Amino acid sequence: MPRSIKDLIVAVVLLSFGLVLLFSSFEKGRSGTFVSVIYSVFKPIQQTVTFVEERVTNLFKSYIWLVGVNKKNGELADEVRKLRTEIVSLKEKELENRRLKRVLELKNRLDFPTVVAQVIGQDASGFFRTILINKGSDEGVLPDMAVTVPEGIVGKINRSSAVMAQVMMITDPSMSVDCRVERTRDRGLLTGSYSYSCLLQYVNKEADLKNGDLVVTSGLDGIFPRGLVVGTLQSVRLSEHGLFQEAVVNPSAKLSEIEEVIVILGIQGGFSMEPGLESKN
Template sequence: EQGGSAVINGITDFFNTYILIVGKEEENRKLLHQIKKLEQDKNKYTETELENERLRNILKLTSERPDEITVAEVFARDPSNWFNVLWINKGSGDGVAKDMVAVTPLGPVGKIHRIFDDGASIILLTDVNSSVAVRLQSTRVVGILEGRGDGTCSLKYVSKRVEVKVGEQVVTSGLDGIFPDGLFVGYVSEVKKEEGEMFQLIQVLPAQDLNAIEEVVILKR
């Protein structure tokens, strides 16, 4: 009888332990579900806060610029030129036209290239087909900013006689008739004076990460 009782007690203990384990697993599943939901809620909150901050900056920019025509969202990138061409959700039906300038609160992004009724593409400053009339802010010397296709730009036609320092700010000059005067473009990141060359080799790093653009303001020409 004692042996039978021991077996029964053992079976009972086994099932009690099993039920306890199953209960713990169910509790753990519920806890994991709650944790995942909290993480999702946190991510949504963070995204909302970031979006609100961007929109506040955009709103401030539009209130300061009488030449603003519309605010547009970036909805795609060109598969054939991923890092240098953006697509926005505003087009000719919204008053957008070719060569209009796209900016953010941090400065110019590029200009309108292809245009449709409800969308348009923007060639970024870093695209090899981009050229912008600029000036060195401290010396006021003018030049042409050309995209290199690698996330940086080259400042062309600056004489070797001009003292150019790394870190110097570059702004638009307005001399191309497209980009307004005085927009902050970026910083000089490298300067070279090679023998036999008439002009300096100057590399410019854009003032903002052009791969992180989500909204732009389109300016009238």
Template sequence: MRLVLLVSASLTLIVVDHRLHYLELVRQGLSVMTTPLQVAAGMPVKGVRSAGEYFADLAHLQDENARLRREQTELATIRLRQEQLDQENARLRALLDMRERVQIDARVAEVIYAVRDPFSRRVVIDKGLTHGVEPGSPVTDDLGIIGQVTRVYPLNAEVTLISDKDQALPVQVARTGVRAVMFGAGSGLLELRYLAADVDLREGDRIVTSGLDGVFPPGLPVAAVKSVDRDGVGGFVRILCVPVAGVEAHSTVLILKPGKPVDPDTAAAGTAPAADKPADKAPKK
């Protein structure tokens, strides 16, 4: 009887609700009351799903950042390499221009390493006897003189820089033509020696090769006067100069062929040929 009564009541409520919608308000009230329970019941599942998505996105972002860092490093390396190649190309073009200016047989060489000697300034280049390098050959860069070949081996050669204390170079002042000898003074500086205290010399004067040694072509830039101390010992002036070339910096150099000796008397007399000089008179008997 209970089952029949409950089934009958259920069917009656279903029919009445379907026809007249009397239980709509009740259903809405129950929905409002059960919504928090449904949300609370779904939170663990939603939390687990959100955590999974978070860690997946985190791993993806980490992979993406690592890839971007690799690409950035590769691009930076390519950019640095490109800048190095541009500088090297510019230096090679300048060396070729220097070879055209000096109008002498010359070849390009690379500096392999610097000699580990605290008392000298020398470097080793990758050209030697098999490449036609001769002892005493002048070595320049695109700006001026940097040294001289002092030892030659079959595949490489040793260059003594002009900043070495034992290296001497005959030079002259471009402005006045005064001739002197340039020595290495250490610490990358050069020194003009054996000049009188009243010599006409100023800070900033250009020093070039004189060519009197027959090795270095005349007129090649060597240094610029940095300081002039006229209170030197023994009546001589102390003159410090700064090299104009990258003496201890550049890795690409130009090896010149040694020139022919120059007669100091001819150089002092000027450019007049020997044939134009008056002949000496024969002595009378």
């Protein structure tokens, strides 16, 4: 509790500063010096924690789970442990290779310059659906650039500093992506939702939507190039007032399990309307 005028002034000044920041930042994401300094401090810590976490997970997989097996198998324990360790390590490498191969394939298919980044953290508060990646403006990663994985789109860059960037995922309620249903070519607006993963809204009432239909980006929102996979329709219904159809969309990318992403570098928020991936598939 403030005990003097000085204390009260400090509280008021800081609260005012916070409010000024809050109201000014609702307009659009900023990536100034302050953001750069904080991100520069956090990047090595986040990377170290991620590194240690991976090692600890590997340790659990390769050693601690095997303690029970050791007891049961007596004299073969050492050999089994060594072999299992190798298998786990090889499997990890194989999975990583597969992931990176798919990433590379998509990277080559894209018409735009891209950069591959590693996911090094997730939203600290849990209220927003964001992830942190280890590439920033030094690599050309800037706000409003599209982020994708081979399975489907992930989101867009929300903030970036020189060394690190934050990705707002398509499941966040503040995100919206202009999409098409691939089969019928009907357009709709995909938004994130707290109740569902994503919701495709404002689709023509007469459109023949079916569960399982593939949803792709339309390229009309100026952020995502045309033809990138978004997800599949899960349940179709009429909107509240009956003017449009809406559908729950199951994102193709497993957003909670992503380890590497591709950032599509280009003019921020201003892609050309040239045919994108669809013509190449």
